[in-house]
Amino acid sequence: MNISSLDYQPIFLTLQLAAVTVLVLLVIGVPIAWWLAHTRTRFRPAFEAVVALPLVLPPTVLGFYLLIILGPNGWIGKPVEAMSGSPLSFTFTGLVIASTFYSLPFVVQPLYNAFEAIGKDPLEAAWTLGASKWDAFWTVASPMALRGYITAIVLGFAHTLGEFGVVLMVGGSIPGKTKVLSIEIYERVETLDYSQAHLLSAGLLSFTFLVLLTVYYINRKLPVHVS
Amino acid sequence: MNLLSAKFKLVFDEFIFKVDLEIPIHGFTVLFGPSGSGKTSFLRCISGLERSPEGFLRIGDETWQDEKRGIFVPTSERQIGYVFQETRLFPHLNVEGNLRYGLKRCTPQNGDALFSQVVEIMGLGSLLSRHPVNLSGGEKQRVALARALLTRPRLLLMDEPLAALDAKRKQEILPYFQRIQSELSIPVFYVSHSLNEVLQLVDTLLLMDQGKIVAAGPVEDVFSHPNLERHLGHSLVGTVLGTTVVRQDEEFQLTVLKFNDHILYVPRRDVCPGNRLRVHIRAEDVTLAVAPIEDQTSVLNVLPAQIVEVRSNAEDGCKVDVILDIGCPLLASITRKSLAHLNLQSGQNIYAHIKAIRMAHELD
Numbered sequence: 058m059n060i061s062s063l064d065y066q067p068i069f070l071t072l073q074l075a076a077v078t079v080l081v082l083l084v085i086g087v088p089i090a091w092w093l094a095h096t097r098t099r100f101r102p103a104f105e106a107v108v109a110l111p112l113v114l115p116p117t118v119l120g121f122y123l124l125i126i127l128g129p130n131g132w133i134g135k136p137v138e139a140m141s142g143s144p145l146s147f148t149f150t151g152l153v154i155a156s157t158f159y160s161l162p163f164v165v166q167p168l169y170n171a172f173e174a175i176g177k178d179p180l181e182a183a184w185t186l187g188a189s190k191w192d193a194f195w196t197v198a199s200p201m202a203l204r205g206y207i208t209a210i211v212l213g214f215a216h217t218l219g220e221f222g223v224v225l226m227v228g229g230s231i232p233g234k235t236k237v238l239s240i241e242i243y244e245r246v247e248t249l250d251y252s253q254a255h256l257l258s259a260g261l262l263s264f265t266f267l268v269l270l271t272v273y274y275i276n277r278k279l280p281v282h283v284s
Numbered sequence: 285m286n287l288l289s290a291k292f293k294l295v296f297d298e299f300i301f302k303v304d305l306e307i308p309i310h311g312f313t314v315l316f317g318p319s320g321s322g323k324t325s326f327l328r329c330i331s332g333l334e335r336s337p338e339g340f341l342r343i344g345d346e347t348w349q350d351e352k353r354g355i356f357v358p359t360s361e362r363q364i365g366y367v368f369q370e371t372r373l374f375p376h377l378n379v380e381g382n383l384r385y386g387l388k389r390c391t392p393q394n395g396d397a398l399f400s401q402v403v404e405i406m407g408l409g410s411l412l413s414r415h416p417v418n419l420s421g422g423e424k425q426r427v428a429l430a431r432a433l434l435t436r437p438r439l440l441l442m443d444e445p446l447a448a449l450d451a452k453r454k455q456e457i458l459p460y461f462q463r464i465q466s467e468l469s470i471p472v473f474y475v476s477h478s479l480n481e482v483l484q485l486v487d488t489l490l491l492m493d494q495g496k497i498v499a500a501g502p503v504e505d506v507f508s509h510p511n512l513e514r515h516l517g518h519s520l521v522g523t524v525l526g527t528t529v530v531r532q533d534e535e536f537q538l539t540v541l542k543f544n545d546h547i548l549y550v551p552r553r554d555v556c557p558g559n560r561l562r563v564h565i566r567a568e569d570v571t572l573a574v575a576p577i578e579d580q581t582s583v584l585n586v587l588p589a590q591i592v593e594v595r596s597n598a599e600d601g602c603k604v605d606v607i608l609d610i611g612c613p614l615l616a617s618i619t620r621k622s623l624a625h626l627n628l629q630s631g632q633n634i635y636a637h638i639k640a641i642r643m644a645h646e647l648d
Contacts, residue, residue: 069389148489153478176314178370179372181333181366182373183367183385184333184358184360185331185358185360185364185366185386186384186386186389186390186431186435187390187391188389192389196385197374197376201374201376203374280375280417
C-alpha cells in the first residue's frame with residue numbers, strides 16, 4: 058500500500074460535506090424535532106413517517122427524485138439556475154441539499170426523543186420563573202437534551218460520511234466537487250486498485266468506529282434528564 | 285387590599301371547570317376539594333399556563349387576561365410564583381442555579397439581599413452546591429418554594445406541594461409555610477385535597493367540587509355552612525374552632541385549650557402555651573345530654589349549649605343535624621330516634637359531650 062500516492066481530496070471533501078450537512082441539519086432539524094415533540098395535531102404520525110422515510114427508502118430512489126427536483130428543470134433547480142446561472146445537480150451545494158434529506162432522520166429522531174422525554178413540565182416551570190419561551194428553550198430544554206444533541210450531531214455526521222447512492226445520483230463523481238470517499242472507494246474497486254480501496258475503507262471504518270465510540274462513552278458520562 | 289377577580293371556563297371531555305369569583309387576596313387561601321374538582325385548573329388559569337377562551341383575570345390594578353379586549357399576559361410576565369407538586373427543579377442546574385434562575389429574570393436589582401434572606405428562611409445554606417437528584421423530597425420542595433419566592437411574586441401558587449411527602453416530612457415543611465406569611469407577607473393560593481396539612485395555616489377557604497366553587501370564606505364559616513356534607517366528605521363534617529393553648533397538664537398527659545370561656549382537654553401535644561391552635565370536631569363525635577352528667581361519664585369535654593336549629597340530614601334518613609350555640613355554632617349529628625326520645629327543641633339548653641377533638645394533622 059502506498060500512502061503517499063493517496064488522493065486526499067475525496068477525504069477532505071467528504072469531511073467538509075458531512076460538517077456542512079450537520080450544520081444545516083441542526084438549523085432545520087431542531088425546529089422540526091421541537092415541533093414534532095410539542096404539536097397537538099392529529100396528523101403527527103404522518104409527519105413522523107415523512108421524517109423517517111429516508112431511513113428505509115433506497116438511496117437511489119431518494120437520489121432520483123432529488124435529481125429531478127434539483128436539476129435544470131426541477132422546482133428548485135430551475136429558479137436557482139435562473140438566479141445563479143448554474144444548476145444545483147452535480148455541485149457541492151446540490152450534494153449538501155441531498156445529504157440533508159438523506160441524513161434528516163438521524164438528526165431529527167434523537168432530538169425528537171430527547172424533547173419528548175423532557176416534556177412540557179420543566180418549560181412551564183421556567184415560564185413561571187420569568188423565562189420567555191425562547192429563553193426557556195435555550196436555558197432549560199436544550200441543556201436537558203444535551204445527550205440528544207450529541208447523538209444527533211454524531212449520527213448525522215457519520216451517516217453523511219458513508220453516503221453513496223444519493224451522491225452518485227445527484228452529484229456524479231466530479232473530482233474536488235462531488236467525488237466523495239465512498240465513490241472514490243467504488244471507483245478504486247472498479248479499476249481493481251484494491252490496495253487503495255483497502256486503505257480508504259479501513260480508514261473510514263476506524264474513523265467511524267472511533268467517532269461512535271466517543272459518543273457512546275460521552276453519553277454514559279452525561280446524566281439523563283427525564284422529567 | 286388586593287382583589288382578585290377571575291372568570292374562567294374550561295371544557296374537558298367529561299368535566300366543565302367554571303369559576304366566577306372576586307375575593308381579597310391576603311394571607312393563606314386554600315383551594316380545597318376532592319381530586320378532579322378543578323383546583324389545579326384554577327391555578328393554571330391564574331398563572332396563564334392554561335388559557336380560558338373567554339377568561340378574565342385581574343389582580344389588584346393589573347389585568348392579566350381580558351379576552352373581550354384581547355388581553356392575555358403570558359406566564360413569564362405575570363408576577364406569580366408557582367410551586368408544583370412534583371417540584372420541577374431543573375436537573376441540569378444545582379440548587380443555587382435553580383434559585384438564581386428566577387431571581388435574575390425577575391429581580392435584577394438587590395437580588396443578592398433577597399437571595400440571602402430567602403436561603404436563610406428556607407434553611408438552604410448547606411444545599412446550594414447540590415444537584416436536585418441528591419436532595420430528599422422535603423429538601424426539593426423547600427428549594428422549589430425558595431425558587432418561586434425569589435421571583436418576588438405578588439401571589440404565590442402552590443399545587444399540593446406536600447402530597448408526595450410522608451407525614452413526618454410534612455411536619456418539617458409546614459413551619460416554612462408559616463414563615464412565608466410572617467416574614468415575607470406574600471399571599472398564597474394553596475391547592476390541597478387534604479385539609480389536615482393546612483388547617484393551621486388557612487385564612488380563607490375556597491371549597492371546590494365538580495369544577496365549581498361551592499363555598500368561600502374564613503375556614504370557621506365555611507365549615508359551619510349548611511349542606512356541605514356532600515362536598516366535604518362524611519368524615520370532615522363538623523366544626524372548626526380557633527383555640528388558645530393554656531397549659532400542659534403533665535400529670536395526665538393532656539394539653540389544655542381555651543375557647544371563648546370554655547376549657548377543652550386534648551391528648552398532650554408539643555405546643556407552647558399562648559399559641560393559637562385550630563381544632564376540628566366531627567359532628568359525629570358530639571353527643572347530647574339533657575342533664576350535666578360530668579361525674580358520670582368518661583367524656584372529658586362537656587360544654588353547656590343551646591339548641592339553635594334541628595335539620596334533617598339530606599344524606600342519611602336516620603340522622604339529624606343539630607346546630608348548637610356554644611358561643612359559636614357547633615354541629616352535632618344524632619339519630620332521629622334519639623331526637624324523638626330526648627324530645628329536643630330549638631332554644632332548649634342542653635350539654636354537648638365531645639368525644640374526640642382532632643388537631644389539624646390528625647384529620648384524615
